[in-house]
Amino acid sequence: MQQSASSSGKIIFVNPPYERIAPGYEFVRHITNRSPSLGLLYLAAAVREQGYSPSIIESDIENLDPEQVATRLIAARPAFIGITLFTVGVWQAAQIARRVKQRHPDIQIIVGGPHISSMAMETMQRFPEFDIAVIHEGEQVLPALLRELQNGRDLSRIAGIIHRHNGELQQTPPAPTISDLDSLPLPAWDLLPNFPDTYLPAIYDYPQSPVATLVASRGCPFLCKFCDTSTFGARVRANSPEKVFQMMQHLSQEFGIRHVQFVDDLFLASKIRTLQLCDLLIASNLNMTWSCTARVDTVKPDVLKRMKQAGCWEISFGLETGSNELLQKMEKAARIEVSEQAVNWTAAAGIRCKGLFMLGYPGETRDTMRQTREFVRRLPMTTMNLSKFTPYPGSPVYQDIYGTRIRDDHWEKMNGMNFLWQPEGLTIQELDQEYQNILSGFYRQRRVMHKYVAMSLRHPQHLIRLVRFLGGYLLAKLRSHINGHRGVLTEAGRKQAPTL
Ligand code: B12
Numbered sequence: 401m402q403q404s405a406s407s408s409g410k411i412i413f414v415n416p417p418y419e420r421i422a423p424g425y426e427f428v429r430h431i432t433n434r435s436p437s438l439g440l441l442y443l444a445a446a447v448r449e450q451g452y453s454p455s456i457i458e459s460d461i462e463n464l465d466p467e468q469v470a471t472r473l474i475a476a477r478p479a480f481i482g483i484t485l486f487t488v489g490v491w492q493a494a495q496i497a498r499r500v501k502q503r504h505p506d507i508q509i510i511v512g513g514p515h516i517s518s519m520a521m522e523t524m525q526r527f528p529e530f531d532i533a534v535i536h537e538g539e540q541v542l543p544a545l546l547r548e549l550q551n552g553r554d555l556s557r558i559a560g561i562i563h564r565h566n567g568e569l570q571q572t573p574p575a576p577t578i579s580d581l582d583s584l585p586l587p588a589w590d591l592l593p594n595f596p597d598t599y600l601p602a603i604y605d606y607p608q609s610p611v612a613t614l615v616a617s618r619g620c621p622f623l624c625k626f627c628d629t630s631t632f633g634a635r636v637r638a639n640s641p642e643k644v645f646q647m648m649q650h651l652s653q654e655f656g657i658r659h660v661q662f663v664d665d666l667f668l669a670s671k672i673r674t675l676q677l678c679d680l681l682i683a684s685n686l687n688m689t690w691s692c693t694a695r696v697d698t699v700k701p702d703v704l705k706r707m708k709q710a711g712c713w714e715i716s717f718g719l720e721t722g723s724n725e726l727l728q729k730m731e732k733a734a735r736i737e738v739s740e741q742a743v744n745w746t747a748a749a750g751i752r753c754k755g756l757f758m759l760g761y762p763g764e765t766r767d768t769m770r771q772t773r774e775f776v777r778r779l780p781m782t783t784m785n786l787s788k789f790t791p792y793p794g795s796p797v798y799q800d801i802y803g804t805r806i807r808d809d810h811w812e813k814m815n816g817m818n819f820l821w822q823p824e825g826l827t828i829q830e831l832d833q834e835y836q837n838i839l840s841g842f843y844r845q846r847r848v849m850h851k852y853v854a855m856s857l858r859h860p861q862h863l864i865r866l867v868r869f870l871g872g873y874l875l876a877k878l879r880s881h882i883n884g885h886r887g888v889l890t891e892a893g894r895k896q897a898p899t900l
């Protein structure tokens with residue numbers, strides 16, 4: 401007798417594909433980030449603990465398009481599908497869900513993630529193929545929801561969701577946030593196909609591999625206007641240093657991980673916790689390196705020194721811009737003088753420093769762009785990222801500028817690589833030109849190039865990735881010439897993205 405879908409307890413989690421590489425530039429894949437969704441790893445562990453059988457599809461990392469993901473799901477026919485949604489991936493996720501629903505309408509499709517935490521109702525209204533949305537953290541809500549679904553009971557008893565009842569969308573009261581992060585089971589890394597080998601971060605973002613990501617705290621009390629903090633909210637909760645150490649030990653012993661990337665918003669929020677973790681690492685023989693992100697006002701020379709001793713290899717700072725006026729407009733508490741001091745202290749402690757910047761924020765002018773161009777050259781950073789300002793739903797600035805000069809409201813393009821909004825007095829051509837100028841002004845410095853050459857020689861894996869990238873680039877150029885496109889890589893007539 402065939403088992404019914406819902407009694408199987410099978411749930412497949414999906415990180416949907418999203419556009420992060422322009423058509424024609426597929427060779428960039430060799431050097432980009434391939435980190436899995438930690439959220440899905442936590443959820444898989446939580447439902448497994450309750451007796452369900454989870455598996456995970458990392459579409460982008462496995463190089464799958466929506467059609468291929470749908471085909472896999474249809475063949476596996478799980479009881480439930482759990483999709484994680486960033487704004488950029490919503491349309492592709494809906495495409496997958498629609499295909500699955502056409503074949504197996506009984507499969508329950510549950511969505512969650514940063515986009516749902518800020519835009520749950522709008523998304524559910526727009527996409528009837530999603531059955532249920534889980535708002536904010538999912539580890540406690542999802543197992544309770546699956547139980548109710550299997551028992552055919554009333555979903556209005558489950559807090560923190562939007563569900564469909566007699567054709568109407570019903571939202572239940574918010575679920576409590578998880579206070580004790582230590583009580584959560586370890587993320588289910590064992591469910592990732594080919595973990596850890598396939599999951600490398602971007603080139604030059606790690607000194608040794610294999611690599612894994614970890615999160616040691618959740619929540620951020622600040623309100624930088626460009627940032628979407630809707631998933632974890634303002635209350636900071638943290639794992640104990642002992643639990644963080646245990647997770648690192650587990651990664652090292654079970655998977656041979658040698659470098660950990662902490663992706664918390666405020667890794668250094670507590671000096672005491674940071675120092676305790678450093679002590680545990682120094683006293684151990686783990687020999688792992690790690691990197692983290694930090695606010696510029698949370699680093700101090702004494703802490704940096706201990707972090708270095710404990711294996712800290714790189715700190716990423718959200719420096720954003722070289723203009724204090726713009727920082728103020730962003731309601732970012734830092735000032736460029738504090739940023740400069742933090743970067744200098746970090747470099748002096750022997751820790752690499754990565755600056756995260758954005759271009760095109762409301763209020764950007766030719767003068768602020770010049771200030772950023774000069775600022776990035778002045779700082780002893782080892783690496784920098786520049787993203788094109790994007791008003792993500794859930795960020796305070798999204799509400800401010802909605803309906804004003806938003807050139808292009810496409811969720812599909814919200815990946816930080818498109819200027820979707822235009823500051824007054826600047827053209828997109830100027831922004832794009834300055835984008836190139838800032839990056840090349842930084843990377844063409846001799847001291848920066850030296851560091852990259854040294855790193856390629858010390859860690860040949862980077863060199864191999866670089867060679868593959870360059871090989872791909874040359875092949876793409878050649879193909880373009882043969883096809884009469886004169887070496888232009890971007891495909892003409894790109895498909896039109898759906899509107900918001
Ligand atoms: C690490 C990270 C990355 C990594 C890994 C991405 C990944 N797939 O997880 C990389 C570098 C690849 C990345 C890339 C991008 N990122 Co990013 N990233 C983060 C960061 C710093 C941490 C994410 C994390 O691991 N959190 C910890 C885990 C446990 O939480 P979680 O994934 O949110 O999952 C929980 C809940 O959301 C919920 N949940 C999630 N999925 C589901 C699914 C179901 C079914 C259910 C029930 C519940 C549920 O339950 C989970 C457990 O509690 C966040 C900032 C933040 N504070 O979250 C930004 C953030 C998520 N990124 C963001 C953005 C914009 C991007 C990019 C689009 C562009 C960019 N600027 O880098 C790309 C697109 C990536 C993609 N589609 O996969 C935004 C998202 C805004 C938005 N509305 O879309 C954030 C919020 C940053 C910010 N503050 O603005 N990112």
Ligand code: SF4
Binds near residue numbers: 621622628629665666
């Ligand atoms: S940018 Fe950093 S400090 Fe500011 S709100 Fe976002 S997570 Fe918090």
